[in-house]
Amino acid sequence: MSNTQEFKIGADLYSIPADRFYGRDNHMWASHDNITGNVTIGMDSLGLASLGDLAYVSLQPVGTKVTRGESLGTLEAAKMTGDLTSPISGEIVERNDLTVRNPALVNQETYTNGWLVVIKPSDWENESAQLVSVDELPAWVDSELTRYRQQGWID
Amino acid sequence: MELRLITQDNVTASFGLSADEVIGERVGTGASVPTLRLYTYKSHCGLVGRFQNIQNELRLDFCKENNITVNRRPTGGGAIIMGDGQLGLALMLPGHAEDTYSRARDLMLTLSEGIIKGLNELGVNAQFYNKNDILVNGRKIVGTGIHRAHSGSLLFHASTLVDLDIKLMLQVLNTPLEKISDKQVAAISERLTNVRRELGRDISVDEVRQAIARNYATTLGVELVAGTYTADELQAIEKVETEKYLSDEWIYQTSSVEDKFGGAKFKTPVGLLDIRVALAGETLKAAYIGGDFFAEESAVAEMEAALRWQSSQAEKVSAALAKVYQRREKDFNGLPLEAIQETMLKAIGNAQLVETRENANPYDPAA
Numbered sequence: 448m449s450n451t452q453e454f455k456i457g458a459d460l461y462s463i464p465a466d467r468f469y470g471r472d473n474h475m476w477a478s479h480d481n482i483t484g485n486v487t488i489g490m491d492s493l494g495l496a497s498l499g500d501l502a503y504v505s506l507q508p509v510g511t512k513v514t515r516g517e518s519l520g521t522l523e524a525a526k527m528t529g530d531l532t533s534p535i536s537g538e539i540v541e542r543n544d545l546t547v548r549n550p551a552l553v554n555q556e557t558y559t560n561g562w563l564v565v566i567k568p569s570d571w572e573n574e575s576a577q578l579v580s581v582d583e584l585p586a587w588v589d590s591e592l593t594r595y596r597q598q599g600w601i602d
Numbered sequence: 603m604e605l606r607l608i609t610q611d612n613v614t615a616s617f618g619l620s621a622d623e624v625i626g627e628r629v630g631t632g633a634s635v636p637t638l639r640l641y642t643y644k645s646h647c648g649l650v651g652r653f654q655n656i657q658n659e660l661r662l663d664f665c666k667e668n669n670i671t672v673n674r675r676p677t678g679g680g681a682i683i684m685g686d687g688q689l690g691l692a693l694m695l696p697g698h699a700e701d702t703y704s705r706a707r708d709l710m711l712t713l714s715e716g717i718i719k720g721l722n723e724l725g726v727n728a729q730f731y732n733k734n735d736i737l738v739n740g741r742k743i744v745g746t747g748i749h750r751a752h753s754g755s756l757l758f759h760a761s762t763l764v765d766l767d768i769k770l771m772l773q774v775l776n777t778p779l780e781k782i783s784d785k786q787v788a789a790i791s792e793r794l795t796n797v798r799r800e801l802g803r804d805i806s807v808d809e810v811r812q813a814i815a816r817n818y819a820t821t822l823g824v825e826l827v828a829g830t831y832t833a834d835e836l837q838a839i840e841k842v843e844t845e846k847y848l849s850d851e852w853i854y855q856t857s858s859v860e861d862k863f864g865g866a867k868f869k870t871p872v873g874l875l876d877i878r879v880a881l882a883g884e885t886l887k888a889a890y891i892g893g894d895f896f897a898e899e900s901a902v903a904e905m906e907a908a909l910r911w912q913s914s915q916a917e918k919v920s921a922a923l924a925k926v927y928q929r930r931e932k933d934f935n936g937l938p939l940e941a942i943q944e945t946m947l948k949a950i951g952n953a954q955l956v957e958t959r960e961n962a963n964p965y966d967p968a969a
Contacts, residue, residue: 527748549859
């Protein structure tokens with residue numbers, strides 16, 4: 448298994464690191480730290496390719512309890528606003544204020560400095576099983592790209 | 603499918619925004635039926651986009667002195683003025699969870715189609731442009747925004763300029779202009795238009811409303827059923843109005859994204875180029891390309907529209923400018939593309955150097 452899964456939309460080449468989990472529908476990534484047990488959350492490049500450049504991001508404060516599928520913040524891109532939904536349940540223990548001040552970081556450094564929050568998970572073992580794992584990654588990326596093409600927003 | 607049509611006039615900003623949010627959310631859960639609201643606000647109100655810093659976008663002192671209410675939309679985009687000459691539209695449709703982020707770009711086209719076809723039917727040559735603008739020959743006539751509610755449903759907001767008092771708009775929107783001169787009003791009217799101006803007649807807001815409603819029925823393939831709010835909806839709307847849209851916490855909230863303003867000038871062989879930009883962080887809110895060169899105003903306006911709410915990254919800006927230039931090169935009358943690109947990037951660079959709380963958004967009023 449290579450370290451990244453690459454795909455192309457038009458002339459743009461995207462890569463998805465194979466070292467973390469992905470939300471099947473909400474295009475959020477979740478990276479589990481085996482030492483602390485905490486999970487860093489961000490948006491993945493498939494979701495961002497669909498949304499475009501983020502103009503604004505707001506995030507729930509540290510200490511907020513979030514539930515899988517519920518809002519951990521909101522975003523605006525190309526005049527579309529909506530929720531950032533959490534791929535897992537737990538408590539927000541860290542928030543990336545750099546991305547709140549400069550949302551372009553999410554587009555530019557998607558898997559590194561563009562992270563959004565760190566969550567202390569309440570049920571990682573069960574909830575991570577519902578996320579896209581490394582083994583499923585190539586098939587999931589392919590099916591998402593097919594779906595996007597069928598919906599007509601990429602060639 | 604049936605689509606409930608609710609028409610209203612003289613609506614307060616707090617009620618109207620609350621109604622859109624509440625019904626939008628309820629449509630997603632099945633508690634309300636899919637709805638199209640076509641309404642006018644009580645003259646006048648100033649509305650900012652979901653995340654904007656209101657004190658940077660609106661002249662709050664002027665608004666207070668002149669009984670102009672201010673509020674914040676749940677949808678994105680820039681600051682606008684609304685009143686009896688601006689037709690508001692809120693389309694609330696159920697969505698699908700798996701579409702949370704996908705299709706964000708082409709949703710705008712699908713949801714805008716009823717307005718475009720409606721205006722076309724009236725004789726206005728409105729066209730969809732650059733993913734989220736509706737223009738007539740380069741001039742903006744409709745502003746749009748989308749909010750995906752927590753329940754998965756979609757709220758599509760649009761404001762159609764049936765008429766517009768540009769001078770009042772400049773007094774309400776916070777611009778860096780010390781004095782509002784005829785020259786500035788003339789410059790804005792080259793970048794904005796309205797239905798009455800395009801048709802050369804005093805068409806009523808209701809006639810525009812009926813044309814747009816008819817065309818939503820056709821483009822969405824639905825049957826329009828005139829209706830009103832249910833008692834449950836009214837109760838929920840009043841609750842959200844009181845708790846949110848009448849609260850300072852919502853209206854006056856601030857964003858951590860810095861508003862920035864900058865400009866640059868360059869002498870080209872065909873005249874002076876004077877470019878000004880307004881940024882929210884790294885997003886271009888507005889760009890104004892002025893000077894004393896001779897170019898077709900609609901081509902310049904189209905170039906400005908191509909940059910609105912786009913990334914200010916150099917390669918993206920240069921590519922957006924080149925795309926318009928290639929299509930309309932002869933309308934620029936020898937003004938070199940490279941000069942526009944370099945001056946634009948310099949203006950952006952200057953804005954990023956000098957961070958200011960002052961807003962400069964005079965040329966994107968109907969965002």
